Amino acid sequence: xxxxxxxxxxxxxxxxxxxxxxxxxxxxxxxxxxxxxxxxxxxxxxxxxxxxxxxxxxxxxxxxxxxxxxxxxxxxxxxxxxxxxxxxxxxxxxxxxxxxxxxxxxxxxxxxxxxxxxxxxxxxxxxxxxxxxxxxxxxxxxxxxxxxxxxxxxxxxxxxxxxxxxxxxxxxxxxxxxxxxxxxxxxxxxxxxxxxxxxxxxxxxxxxxxxxxxxxxxxxxxxxxxxxxxxxxxxxxxxxxxxxxxxxxxxxxxxxxxxxxxxxxxxxxxxxxxxxxxxxxxxxxxxxxxxxxxxxxxxxxxxxxxxxxxxxxxxxxxxxxxxxxxxxxxxxxxxxxxxxxxxxxxxxxxxxxxxxx
Ligand SMILES: Cc1cc2nc3c(=O)[nH]c(=O)nc-3n(C[C@H](O)[C@H](O)[C@H](O)COP(=O)(O)OP(=O)(O)OC[C@H]3O[C@@H](n4cnc5c(N)ncnc54)[C@H](O)[C@@H]3O)c2cc1C
Numbered sequence: 001x002x003x004x005x006x007x008x009x010x011x012x013x014x015x016x017x018x019x020x021x022x023x024x025x026x027x028x029x030x031x032x033x034x035x036x037x038x039x040x041x042x043x044x045x046x047x048x049x050x051x052x053x054x055x056x057x058x059x060x061x062x063x064x065x066x067x068x069x070x071x072x073x074x075x076x077x078x079x080x081x082x083x084x085x086x087x088x089x090x091x092x093x094x095x096x097x098x099x100x101x102x103x104x105x106x107x108x109x110x111x112x113x114x115x116x117x118x119x120x121x122x123x124x125x126x127x128x129x130x131x132x133x134x135x136x137x138x139x140x141x142x143x144x145x146x147x148x149x150x151x152x153x154x155x156x157x158x159x160x161x162x163x164x165x166x167x168x169x170x171x172x173x174x175x176x177x178x179x180x181x182x183x184x185x186x187x188x189x190x191x192x193x194x195x196x197x198x199x200x201x202x203x204x205x206x207x208x209x210x211x212x213x214x215x216x217x218x219x220x221x222x223x224x225x226x227x228x229x230x231x232x233x234x235x236x237x238x239x240x241x242x243x244x245x246x247x248x249x250x251x252x253x254x255x256x257x258x259x260x261x262x263x264x265x266x267x268x269x270x271x272x273x274x275x276x277x278x279x280x281x282x283x284x285x286x287x288x289x290x291x292x293x294x295x296x297x298x299x300x301x302x303x304x305x306x307x308x309x310x311x312x313x314x315x316x317x318x319x320x321x322x323x324x325x326x327x328x329x330x331x332x333x334x335x336x337x338x339x340x341x342x343x344x345x346x347x348x349x350x351x352x353x354x355x356x357x
Pocket of ligand 1 (some may be wrong): 006007009010011013030031032041043117118119120125133134136139159160206231233250251252253259262263264266267268278340
């Protein structure tokens with residue numbers, strides 16, 4: 001069985017690794033001149049680590065990343081609103097996105113990877129399975145579901161970067177009026193950070209002045225980052241299906257979500273393993289992945305509503321009070337509710353284990 005994967009981001013490469021693991025012949029077409037990943041940090045959540053474990057890549061991920069317990073949620077002056085205890089919960093692996101992408105890339109033979117190939121129609125592709133992993137603005141999705149709405153602006157803009165910084169910072173999210181920030185220390189003297197603010201798309205804003213009075217080390221991290229990335233945040237309205245004929249949508253092409261739960265790339269890793277385990281049964285893939293990603297998509301939307309989007313002083317005070325009185329066990333449960341996914345055990349109608357070692 002032959003698959004063509006369109007798009008060489010985290011989702012596309014993870015799919016190629018996973019399909020090869022169950023015996024498929026795979027090629028990857030990427031429109032850029034080189035395989036690579038821009039961006040700053042990524043928290044490999046326990047669910048994503050289980051997907052990487054199934055791919056046989058978890059050891060390398062653990063070596064390149066740093067396992068962390070989330071520290072919790074802070075107010076913009078640095079006060080903890082929720083301080084998460086380390087109660088033995090699974091850790092998040094903090095790493096640079098380029099390192100995660102690199103691990104996937106090295107797991108694939110170079111002769112199946114093609115750059116400078118822009119795919120505009122699945123009809124041009126000779127394969128039993130076409131995987132559309134071509135990102136939020138997917139051309140193949142537009143072809144498969146011409147009536148479905150495209151990405152919509154989620155009302156906020158984000159800046160991200162990597163700066164030198166202390167190794168012993170906890171992972172934290174900071175919530176302020178109409179804005180939020182996060183720090184993800186990589187454990188090697190670099191700290192990944194992001195800040196986001198409610199604003200019209202494309203607004204001319206300076207993050208250094210917007211976040212200049214927030215708690216340490218945010219102002220210094222922003223000021224000392226040479227290359228700051230800016231993204232207006234978009235989401236894809238929920239789709240009626242992820243599949244059609246021999247085409248499967250995967251990753252952001254299927255379910256691009258707001259980044260407030262840090263689960264977008266993690267979902268693409270789950271998709272990849274599930275698609276491989278479905279071994280060509282696309283209806284099963286759709287049945288397994290649409291409900292799961294819908295719930296995380298909605299959770300992320302909700303996290304935005306009660307996080308970055310709150311601006312009225314009364315609403316902020318009520319939210320912060322609720323955080324402060326929340327029992328630590330509830331906080332841990334809130335954090336882990338989306339990361340408890342397990343690799344589907346039996347997805348084959350014949351019950352066989354398809355993994356080829
Ligand atoms: C501000 C921000 C912060 C985020 N933070 C996190 C986080 O902390 N944790 C997390 O898990 N996720 C996070 N995400 C989400 C995450 O970045 C995405 O969910 C993930 O990168 C999607 O991967 P993908 O492979 O599906 O798509 P992409 O990374 O978009 O890859 C698509 C690939 O397809 C290629 N391509 C496109 N069109 C074609 C074509 N026609 N032919 C051939 N190739 C094509 C592109 O060049 C690209 O390489 C964040 C997103 C944003 C915007």
